[in-house]
Amino acid sequence: MFKKLTMAAALMTATLSGQTMAQENINPWKHCGIGAIIFDDNGTAAAISNIIWDLGTTAVSSKVSSADSCSGKLVTAAVFIQDNFKKVMEETSQGEGEHLVAMMDILQVEQAQRSQVIAAVRADMAKAVAANAETSPEIYYNAVVASI
Amino acid sequence: MFRCSMLRMLLVCLVAVNGAVQAAVSELASHPVWLQLLHAGQTPVTAENSPFYLAADGYKHPQNELEATISAFKRQPDLQCRYPARRMFLQQHAPNLTFTRVECAEYQQYLEAFMTDSVSLIYASGFLGNPASMFGHVFLKFNGNQQHDLLDNTFSYGAQVPDSDNKLAYIVKGISGGYAGHFTNQKYHHHDLTYNESELRNLWEYRLNLTRTEVMFLLAHLWELENSTMTYYFFKQNCAYQLAQLLALVIDEPLIDAAKLWVMPVDLIMRLNSTKSGKPLYTSVIFHGSRQQSLYDHYQQLSAKQQAVLKDIIQQPAEQTTALLAQLREGDAKPVIDTLYDYVALQDVRLDELPESLKEKKRLAMVRRFELPPGQVDWQAYQPVAPHNAQLTSLLQAGYLDYPEGSAATFRFRASYYDLLTYNPGRLPFSELTTFDLTLAYKDNQKIAVKNFNLLKLINLNASQTGLPGDDALAWRLAAGYRQQANNCQHCGSGFVEGFIGKAWSPGSQFVIYGAASGLATSSNRLGGNVASGGEVGGVITITPTLAMSFSAGHQWYLNNLSAHRQYVEVESRWLISQQWDVRASFSYLEQAETGVHISYYY
Numbered sequence: 001m002f003k004k005l006t007m008a009a010a011l012m013t014a015t016l017s018g019q020t021m022a023q024e025n026i027n028p029w030k031h032c033g034i035g036a037i038i039f040d041d042n043g044t045a046a047a048i049s050n051i052i053w054d055l056g057t058t059a060v061s062s063k064v065s066s067a068d069s070c071s072g073k074l075v076t077a078a079v080f081i082q083d084n085f086k087k088v089m090e091e092t093s094q095g096e097g098e099h100l101v102a103m104m105d106i107l108q109v110e111q112a113q114r115s116q117v118i119a120a121v122r123a124d125m126a127k128a129v130a131a132n133a134e135t136s137p138e139i140y141y142n143a144v145v146a147s148i
Numbered sequence: 149m150f151r152c153s154m155l156r157m158l159l160v161c162l163v164a165v166n167g168a169v170q171a172a173v174s175e176l177a178s179h180p181v182w183l184q185l186l187h188a189g190q191t192p193v194t195a196e197n198s199p200f201y202l203a204a205d206g207y208k209h210p211q212n213e214l215e216a217t218i219s220a221f222k223r224q225p226d227l228q229c230r231y232p233a234r235r236m237f238l239q240q241h242a243p244n245l246t247f248t249r250v251e252c253a254e255y256q257q258y259l260e261a262f263m264t265d266s267v268s269l270i271y272a273s274g275f276l277g278n279p280a281s282m283f284g285h286v287f288l289k290f291n292g293n294q295q296h297d298l299l300d301n302t303f304s305y306g307a308q309v310p311d312s313d314n315k316l317a318y319i320v321k322g323i324s325g326g327y328a329g330h331f332t333n334q335k336y337h338h339h340d341l342t343y344n345e346s347e348l349r350n351l352w353e354y355r356l357n358l359t360r361t362e363v364m365f366l367l368a369h370l371w372e373l374e375n376s377t378m379t380y381y382f383f384k385q386n387c388a389y390q391l392a393q394l395l396a397l398v399i400d401e402p403l404i405d406a407a408k409l410w411v412m413p414v415d416l417i418m419r420l421n422s423t424k425s426g427k428p429l430y431t432s433v434i435f436h437g438s439r440q441q442s443l444y445d446h447y448q449q450l451s452a453k454q455q456a457v458l459k460d461i462i463q464q465p466a467e468q469t470t471a472l473l474a475q476l477r478e479g480d481a482k483p484v485i486d487t488l489y490d491y492v493a494l495q496d497v498r499l500d501e502l503p504e505s506l507k508e509k510k511r512l513a514m515v516r517r518f519e520l521p522p523g524q525v526d527w528q529a530y531q532p533v534a535p536h537n538a539q540l541t542s543l544l545q546a547g548y549l550d551y552p553e554g555s556a557a558t559f560r561f562r563a564s565y566y567d568l569l570t571y572n573p574g575r576l577p578f579s580e581l582t583t584f585d586l587t588l589a590y591k592d593n594q595k596i597a598v599k600n601f602n603l604l605k606l607i608n609l610n611a612s613q614t615g616l617p618g619d620d621a622l623a624w625r626l627a628a629g630y631r632q633q634a635n636n637c638q639h640c641g642s643g644f645v646e647g648f649i650g651k652a653w654s655p656g657s658q659f660v661i662y663g664a665a666s667g668l669a670t671s672s673n674r675l676g677g678n679v680a681s682g683g684e685v686g687g688v689i690t691i692t693p694t695l696a697m698s699f700s701a702g703h704q705w706y707l708n709n710l711s712a713h714r715q716y717v718e719v720e721s722r723w724l725i726s727q728q729w730d731v732r733a734s735f736s737y738l739e740q741a742e743t744g745v746h747i748s749y750y751y
Contacts, residue, residue: 083341086496090489093514094482095522098296102337105294119522126518129511 028078029138074145077106081144082137089135092118092125109148120147173218176241177211184397185233185369186210187378191385194328196375198230221247229255233368233397258371262301264290265360268353269391269430270302271417271535272343273574274565274581276608279319281347282581283565284413286388289336289353290367298337303370305331305390307380322382329380329390331373344438348497351436352534352574354420357429362398369397383410392416399429405751412541412564414574418727421536433534439497443490445530446483447614454484461488462617466508473516483525485513495618535574539727540750541565547732547746549589551635558599558744560587568607568688568698569722569732578652578660578688580607585629589638597638602629609662609688611654623652623662633674634739642672648684661687666702668714675739676712680704694724714738 026032081088084099091097095118104114124143128135176182187193192207193200202220206213217234220227228235229252238245268289275281287304291297307327309318321327343349358366379385389411392403403419404411420429437445450458454476461472461484473481492510496502545560563584566572575581582605589599605627612620626647633640650664668680686700699719706712717737724730732746 080337084337086493087345089514090486093517094486094524096524098298099337101294101296102298105299122518122522126515129518130515132511 026075027138028075028141032075032078073106073108077103077144078137078141080106081141085137085140088140089125092122092140093129095119095122103144107144107148113148117144117147172242173214174211177214179237179241181237181241181397182214183210184393185237185372186213187393190393191325191379191381193373193376193378196377200372200376202227218245225250226252228252231372233365233372236365236368255371259364259367262290262367263292264301264367265363266291266355267358267363267366268355268434269395269417269420270339270436271352271354271413271574272339273350273352273535274576275347275349276576276579276581276606277347279315280322280382281349282606285343286391286413286416287339288366288391288394290363291355298335298340300336302334302336302339303331304334304339305329305387307382308377319382322380325379325381327380328377329385330377331370331390340436344436345493346497348438348440348494350438350441350532350574352417353434353436354417354430354536355432355434356395356399356420357431358398365398366394369394386411388413388416392419401429407751408542410563414535414538414565415541417536418538418540433536435531435534437530439490439493441530443487443494443619444613446487446490446527447616449528450483450487451480454480454487458484458487458491459616461509461513462491466505466512469509469512470516473513478520481516482520482523483527485517486525488513491616491619498618498621533573537571537727538573538575539566539571539724539730542751543585543748544751545587545732545746545748547734547744549742549744551740551742554592556589556591558587558589558746560585560746562586567605569696569720571693571696571722571724571727571730576608577613577657578607578609578611578654580605580625582606591638594638597632598630598641599638600629600631602627602631604628609652609654609660611652611660611662613654613657620652623650623664624648625664633670633672635736635742636740637674640672640674642670642674644668644670650684658690659687661685666704668704673706673709675706675714677706677709679707680714681707682714695721696724697721 080103087097087099088103091100100118101114104117109117121140121143124147125135125140127133128139183189186201186207188207188210201207201213201216203209203212203216206216217231218238221231221235221238225248228247228250232252232255235247238247268291270287270289272281272285272287274284285304287302289297289300289302292300294300307318307322307329309322309327313321339351343351378390389404392411395403401419401423403416405415405419408415423429447455447458457472457476461469464472473484476484488510492502492506495506541564543560543562545558545562547558547560549556549558561584562582565581565583566575567580567582568578582602585600585602585605586598587600588596590596605625607625608621609623610621611623624647628643628645630641630643632638633642646666646668648664648666650662652660652662654660663685664683666682666684670678670680672678682702682704684700684702686698688696688698690696697720699717701717702715704714706714715737717735719735720732721734722730722732728750730748730750732748734742734744734746736742736744
């Protein structure tokens, strides 16, 4: 609902506050229901049908969210990666793209740091793809968070 | 005496002032913007938590609602935060009315989250795979200030359909008002994913020529509609209707054709271009192509060698992928890999399960892409003709038919939307979507008869544009209605359902031919039977943008009377004069030859 915005806006303007730090200790896939709820059947379609009133906050189902920890930029980024994983991976291999910019925007990464973060994630994913290792949204998300 | 006369004067003044106030309120209550804020004359707004209308009869009596709003704003000033658009309206049109100033923290945060001063109307092209999406869709995008639009906020109007409802239930309830409709807000990347990636639909963004204040007014009313619903009707009170009504808050132009009983998304787009002043209501049109369109655009920009390598990668075993890509220099490999990404994405939509070999090819191509220096390919931007340039959607047609034994005059009405020859930028290539298409014929000394009535006719030839394996789908047609069974009779009509399934080839973007197995069921057996099966060949040629031709020929045998059969030939050409007019010539053979000429008016 619109009211979600209140919290989202507050979080978006927060720096590394205690709440954001708390978010770093959560796994959006395990604790916020990403995948379990939104991507139960066929990914995209299920996600889209579940996501409404998305004013700057995440679409994680409130039924499974612990209200505070599942509403911040990290979880928003996690949902974005989950939703757009194929495009995100393609753009990562290309080294740039609007989905990567959007992801950096969500995470509020400083402009000066962005190329460095993307290069680090690109290197991680290059190794994983070359080794034919698993490259799930969750693994990608962890690589991004570790690079920030 | 003095006190008495003073009192009398005061009373006279009060009555006069009160009368003036009442007149002003009455005038204000009939203001079109106020009426629109109340959705007067439409379906009423039902709010989930608190009543949308402050007066008990506010929906039916705008003046009572206005008075109740003014009174409520004075009595309970924080209600201004619930109705910011009403507050803005009163501030503009009744500046002498003053209310206690209140800070609306939540509303301010809502506005700040949008970070916008412009709004776009986005048209999603039709999608024949779903009855709800055949006629396209429109939604609003509030443009942020980022380098991209993926995180822009959008508002879209649609029906609240329970997951348990099947397509038939959706159609029946959608048409009859069985669903509540509401505005939903999503980030634009969800639409990118839904339309461009999953449903392979193109999006056209019309950036509206509105001031920042007007954009804020739209946002204010959308805020008022939080958790609110209106009755959804598929043909009228649909997405296009509600957006047109919303935009009417800030655009003083008729965005809906009052003469039509239905509202179509593309009609709204066309209205943006036909204003009283002659100036369009938008400043620019931006094309967001589907993933399928990306494949076509990118493939066409590859060199012959790059196209050959791409075809080899697709056709040969996955183990060859790395070696095939190694044939190309760095700069040449990047476009091939990107186009392969597009191809795999298309197959991912087309196939129930992406083959493991294709997944492996993409992985190996990605390995190579990771090895190459970062940086996007400098693709040439593709900007197709925008949908507002298409012919309008409803048709009136007069015609003259010539038979060996005489002639006939025809009159045709088609509610919507386009046929194989309609000048149709923005729609699926080589497709047809016709509803309620009625042709009456009058022959010498005979009564007027229904010559042809298509309740629904759908064609999608699904021709490949690249020649790559899998870049096509079955060509198909489905039609149902009532028509004369032959050209040599006038009162010999029967109900019918027919269709075909086959394959189409498109040697160039202006030409398609197809062959298909066809089937027909009729309610009459004048020609020998009720159920027929056979084959059909046909095609469409766009000779120039103004001149196009379609042709088809078929032969069918009646399964319940094998000695009887049905043969037909149809040829039609179209000469485009304008968005409103075209001239057509036709030849038809069904038991008897028939030639005709027709003048068409689109509106």
